[in-house]
Amino acid sequence: MVSVHSYADSQDVADAVARYVIQNQNAALEKSNKFRIAISGGSLGKVLNKGLIANKKNFSNVKWSKWEVYFSDERLVPLDHEDSNYGLFNEMVLKSLREHNVELPEVFTIDESLLAADGSTDDKIASDYENKLPEALDLILLGCGPDGHTCSLFPGHKLLSEKSRRIAYLQDSPKPPPRRVTFTFPVLFNSKNIAFVAEGAGKAPVLSQIFEEKDSGLPCELVNKGPVPVSWFVNDPAVQGVPVTPTKY
């Protein structure tokens, strides 16, 4: 099932994403002591900061210490490098949480001590990260690139047909940096819920392609077609012509 929730501005999108995340958190904590969530790079850290931290009402409903945070993809650079998705999350979320003096979530990312400048250990980094993954994630938050990529799964790339490895590595990402690790479809399709966040008129052409062109084959469309409920959180300029679902968040 795919739903599209559209809002006028960025703060409204962030607040709605936050309420949706909290709903997923509460559902997970009814069954387990942990909420297992995966985050992507791009603008997601900023959205989470605005919706879950700056919004006081939402902030009071987040049980950060119960969160296990994973990354849907990671660039193979040191964690304090400006390209690192962990680095972005640290800057946009963990830093603010430290300032608020709350107990931090547990964060699982690549082992940077395994990084080699020539890429010769990228497969080891991928298997090490795969070993850290739980059996199933409660929620995966994704971005959508202007070319329709998500995680580090790019249109036409051979990793789109990966069936066995849950974390794969690539050294030919069309978007720099070239060396990355990424969730594969087996992880995406084994999670409980998936949400995309996509904002701005720049996303309108790719969203039309994903929602209106049958069988575009774009990675985001393949996620929509999978077995997991997918919720899109967008702002109005991003969905010119795409049918939206009556909003419930």
Ligand SMILES: O=C(O)[C@H](O)[C@@H](O)[C@H](O)[C@H](O)COP(=O)(O)O
């Ligand atoms: O690793 C990457 O290439 C980016 O992180 C990318 O996957 C990003 O998530 C999308 O391009 C969406 O970007 P926005 O969140 O900025 O729309």
